[in-house]
Amino acid sequence: SQQGEEDPQALSIQEGENATMNCSYKTSINNLQWYRQNSGRGLVHLILIRSNEREKHSGRLRVTLDTSKKSSSLLITASRAADTASYFCATDTDYKLSFGAGTTVTVRA
Amino acid sequence: GAGVSQSPSNKVTEKGKDVELRCDPISGHTALYWYRQSLGQGLEFLIYFQGNSAPDKSGLPSDRFSAERTGGSVSTLTIQRTQQEDSAVYLCASSLGVRTGELFFGEGSRLTVL
Numbered sequence: 559s560q561q562g563e564e565d566p567q568a569l570s571i572q573e574g575e576n577a578t579m580n581c582s583y584k585t586s587i588n589n590l591q592w593y594r595q596n597s598g599r600g601l602v603h604l605i606l607i608r609s610n611e612r613e614k615h616s617g618r619l620r621v622t623l624d625t626s627k628k629s630s631s632l633l634i635t636a637s638r639a640a641d642t643a644s645y646f647c648a649t650d651t652d653y654k655l656s657f658g659a660g661t662t663v664t665v666r667a
Numbered sequence: 668g669a670g671v672s673q674s675p676s677n678k679v680t681e682k683g684k685d686v687e688l689r690c691d692p693i694s695g696h697t698a699l700y701w702y703r704q705s706l707g708q709g710l711e712f713l714i715y716f717q718g719n720s721a722p723d724k725s726g727l728p729s730d731r732f733s734a735e736r737t738g739g740s741v742s743t744l745t746i747q748r749t750q751q752e753d754s755a756v757y758l759c760a761s762s763l764g765v766r767t768g769e770l771f772f773g774e775g776s777r778l779t780v781l
Contacts, residue, residue, distance in 0.1 A: 591769070593770075606768065654700075657709045
């Protein structure tokens, strides 16, 4: 069963706009990670946030974590066509990463 | 190697045949994972290897699925008597150690069972 669930399932935005996607999970976690998957490719790690952290930045990415609500958000600022991909949150419970179904982001030029 | 290598990248087989999928993790990574991704879906955990410990096989969907990791490095996922519902992309990932950090994924093996 999937631990994390992303919302929305799909998102279409104009180049230059911000994209926000959310992840909710069910059980307590050690950390939460976000991955990107381009069509037909493997997953690429974007960012990891630990359970005792509330916010983390990496370039144009901003991740928040609210353990009381069991939720996380990923914000991509100033989106580019190259950001078109599926984005997955993954929760670390014990030693396994459990992935959600992902958010498909399309950035229109 | 530089990254996680998986082979074959594509495999088409007939229902009832056995298939073997190979994963060569990043050198020095002690943890190795197999996931399955059906079309448009998230990743389904299959099996986890960590060093010399007994693997966690809790995600294997049936006894037709098995995996081994030889010498703490290369892993093979075997599916016996394939069924059409086994069609999916099988992703392998490796990481440095016990505490789950960043996973490095291969490009996957796309399996099609006719």
